[in-house]
Amino acid sequence: MTGILVLYDHSASICSQMARLALVEKELSFQRHAIDIMETNEQFEPWYIALNPLAVVPTLKMGDEVVTDTITIVNRLQSMPGPDLSGDDTTQDWLRAIMALHYGVLLYRNRLDPDGTAPQIMARGKFLQRLKKTRPDLEQLTNARLAGNQRFQKLLKDPVEIEKHMSAARGLIQQIADALAKQAYLAGSSYSFADCFATAALARFTIHGLADDWRGTAIDDYYARLKSRPSFTAAEVIDTGTERDL
Ligand SMILES: N[C@@H](CCC(=O)N[C@@H](CS)C(=O)NCC(=O)O)C(=O)O
Structure with missing residues (x-):
């Protein structure tokens, strides 16, 4: 139970x-x-x-x-009742590969001030500084988060670093297209958890203007199939609107 x-x-x-x-x-x-x-x-x-x-x-x-x-x-x-969504022996690799992208870079690269500062990241830094003062018991967490926040802001000021992450996203799109040229779903012939992850990633790429990267590939039909599943709406996946809505 x-x-x-x-x-x-x-x-x-x-x-x-x-x-x-x-x-x-x-x-x-x-x-x-x-x-x-x-x-x-x-x-x-x-x-x-x-x-x-x-x-x-x-x-x-x-x-x-x-x-x-x-x-x-x-x-x-997976061990719960319901459809078997385990896919084949590539499922775990897909989950890790799709999760590994830095989605924050894709989002915040379009929200930068002219000097490369991201106002939301700066505001988060200020919030974390306040939290560090008021919640000394959370010192380890706040220090780790502050360091991560600083690394993120530094990265966003470096166009070469941004391009590295954009190219990782394009690489993943290519990998997905290659897999779908051979089979109907990412991890085999039937829908699996890998496709849950791909749905959210492709939706995010669509908002970030990367959908042109897969025009004419098997992803066109695949993404249309994913979008037509009742889960797309039920799970509140968003692929329209502006980045400001995220
Ligand atoms: N590896 C973690 C990552 C979780 C994560 O970064 N979640 C983001 C939203 S996608 C979050 O909670 N961000 C809030 C924050 O960073 O304070 C997981 O898969 O659960």
Whole structure:
């Protein structure tokens, strides 16, 4: 018995979209508890950190069991009742490859001031400095986050670094197109968790203007098939609108 499933997530977060797609495709019923990771930084509330010590979404609560990290969540769902979404022996490689992209770079590269400063990243830095003062018990977490925030801002000021991440995204698109030239889904002939991850990634690439990269490849038909699945809407995957909406 796993009890009631509760997903702590943020609507626009790509990891949350992946977890929601996996839950919906697995035909599991679950409740959602929205965590505002953008405005109020609810992920740093003590009650949430008790669930997810890294202060990130998503988190899945299954009765008394708490599961964090999107890939771990998805793999935990595999043993639950419902369709078999395990795919073939390439599934785990796909999950890791799709998760490994720096989606933040794709997003924030278009939100930079002329000097390369990202206002949202600066604001996050100020918030973390305040948190460091008011919550000394979270020192390790805030120090790690502050260091990560500084690395991110430094990276965004370097066009060569940005291009490195853009080219990684294009490389992944090529890998997906190559796989689909041989088979209907990423990890074999039937839909799997790898396709849940690809759905959220391709939706994000669409918003970031990368869809032209796969025009004329097998991804055209694949993405149309993914979009026509009821899970696309049910899991609130977004591929329209502006980057400001994320
Ligand atoms: N490897 C983690 C990454 C989680 C992650 O970075 N989540 C983002 C949203 S996609 C988040 O919570 N960001 C909030 C923050 O960085 O404070 C996972 O897969 O769960």
